Amino acid sequence: MFSYSVFSAGATAFVLTLGCSGGDLTLPGGSAPTALAIVSGDGQRADTGAVLAEPLMVQVLDGSSQPLRGAPVQFSFLGDLPGAALDPASVLTDENGQAAAVARLGDLAGEQVIEAQVTNTETPDLRVRFSATAVLPKGDGGGKKGNGGHD
Numbered sequence: 001m002f003s004y005s006v007f008s009a010g011a012t013a014f015v016l017t018l019g020c021s022g023g024d025l026t027l028p029g030g031s032a033p034t035a036l037a038i039v040s041g042d043g044q045r046a047d048t049g050a051v052l053a054e055p056l057m058v059q060v061l062d063g064s065s066q067p068l069r070g071a072p073v074q075f076s077f078l079g080d081l082p083g084a085a086l087d088p089a090s091v092l093t094d095e096n097g098q099a100a101a102v103a104r105l106g107d108l109a110g111e112q113v114i115e116a117q118v119t120n121t122e123t124p125d126l127r128v129r130f131s132a133t134a135v136l137p138k139g140d141g142g143g144k145k146g147n148g149g150h151d
Helices: 002-019
Strands: 031-042 045-049 055-060 072-077 086-088 090-092 097-102 111-118 126-135
Touching: 031 111, 031 126, 055 072, 055 111, 072 086, 072 097, 090 097, 097 111
Parallel strands: 045 126
Antiparallel strands: 031 055, 055 097, 072 090, 072 111, 086 097, 111 126
């Protein structure tokens, strides 16, 4: 009888080990966003009113430094920039923890800053900033900078 109990306990431990050894085991505490980083799209240059050549892309990581799927990311221009647009402005991260938006620069020449922020989180400072430079198209009156040619 004693050896049956030992065998039974050993078999149970073996079965539990097999049942929990899969790659789908999720440990508590790893599902909250803890980091946001720029993947690509920073430092671009384009004509005023033009769509940037490369999407703005970020990655969200959890507490285990693993990509976090389904995290909401909001993209927005800083300041009032007529003509500026983002598509989409709000997006969920994919299976790689990445979110991207296509940016159309505003009508004013100069630096334009776009912020990406993880929303609906208890960590309010999960944000990064992209910088893009809007230049006047060649042959567009040269010298006008954000004032429509009026001094």
